[in-house]
Amino acid sequence: MVLVVTALASTGYIVYQRHKLIGKNSAATGQSQTTTEPSDTPTTQPAQTTAVVAEDLSKTYTDPTGLVGIMYPSDWQVKTQNSAIDKDHPIVTSTITSPSGTVLNLNLDWGGRGGACFANANDKPFQPGNECSSVETLAQEPTKISNVYDYVGHVAPNGAYSQTFEKSNIVLAVKHYADRDGKAQYIVGLGMANSDTTVELNKPIMGAIYPDYWFDVWDAKAKSHGEIHAYASFPQESLLDTQDGKTVKSMLQSLTVNLPS
Numbered sequence: 001m002v003l004v005v006t007a008l009a010s011t012g013y014i015v016y017q018r019h020k021l022i023g024k025n026s027a028a029t030g031q032s033q034t035t036t037e038p039s040d041t042p043t044t045q046p047a048q049t050t051a052v053v054a055e056d057l058s059k060t061y062t063d064p065t066g067l068v069g070i071m072y073p074s075d076w077q078v079k080t081q082n083s084a085i086d087k088d089h090p091i092v093t094s095t096i097t098s099p100s101g102t103v104l105n106l107n108l109d110w111g112g113r114g115g116a117c118f119a120n121a122n123d124k125p126f127q128p129g130n131e132c133s134s135v136e137t138l139a140q141e142p143t144k145i146s147n148v149y150d151y152v153g154h155v156a157p158n159g160a161y162s163q164t165f166e167k168s169n170i171v172l173a174v175k176h177y178a179d180r181d182g183k184a185q186y187i188v189g190l191g192m193a194n195s196d197t198t199v200e201l202n203k204p205i206m207g208a209i210y211p212d213y214w215f216d217v218w219d220a221k222a223k224s225h226g227e228i229h230a231y232a233s234f235p236q237e238s239l240l241d242t243q244d245g246k247t248v249k250s251m252l253q254s255l256t257v258n259l260p261s
Contacts, residue, residue, distance in 0.1 A: 054250035071254035102244040107229040117208040125204035128182035136176045136204040145170040149218040153196040189213025189231025219259045
């Protein structure tokens with residue numbers, strides 16, 4: 001037992017001396033003997049995402065009447081049909097189409113849409129089988145169009161109706177539309193937001209509603225130049241954030257109405 005204890009003590013002393021020697025050598029060379037545990041933190045860098053932006057608008061289209069001008073990308077195609085009733089009341093139908101098939105409609109006409117539609121008591125917006133179509137304004141932003149006028153209606157507290165001739169507030173709006181069968185479209189277009197046409201955002205309504213967007217055009221001398229219909233339709237809301245969706249908005253924001261000063 002004395003021999004075993006002596007041997008263990010001797011071995012422990014040798015091990016101690018070796019560790020002591022390693023420590024001295026490490027201090028002399030400036031190297032650390034500390035063991036680093038593997039890290040669980042991932043070292044993969046986050047993926048880089050490219051923001052979707054509108055295409056460059058390098059071309060300009062002016063309709064045959066000279067009333068409407070709009071800029072568009074060089075790879076979009078323009079087609080125009082002009083069926084003038086007479087020189088004072090022309091009707092122009094134009095389309096500007098992207099390579100992937102997105103269509104921006106740019107039409108000039110003189111109205112003719114009428115009638116009324118009254119929803120049934122059990123109808124719900126955007127559901128199939130409704131008596132009327134449904135619409136909801138999702139977003140609205142101002143435009144630079146500042147030379148268009150219109151007659152704005154006013155209802156007095158006693159119910160009396162009157163009109164004033166004033167400058168129109170032309171806006172770019174995004175609308176969720178559905179026909180009586182519930183088939184949805186997402187419309188991006190230009191329209192009026194005057195005091196008698198102001199709508200609440202995200203508030204569905206039902207009635208005689210059409211799947212386009214338009215505004216009346218009167219000049220400062222109270223001469224009518226018809227209605228301008230400028231809009232594009234998308235079957236899904238997610239398509240509004242694609243390059244075509246953003247390009248349509250950029251094109252509509254470039255639209256000018258060429259009225260006499």
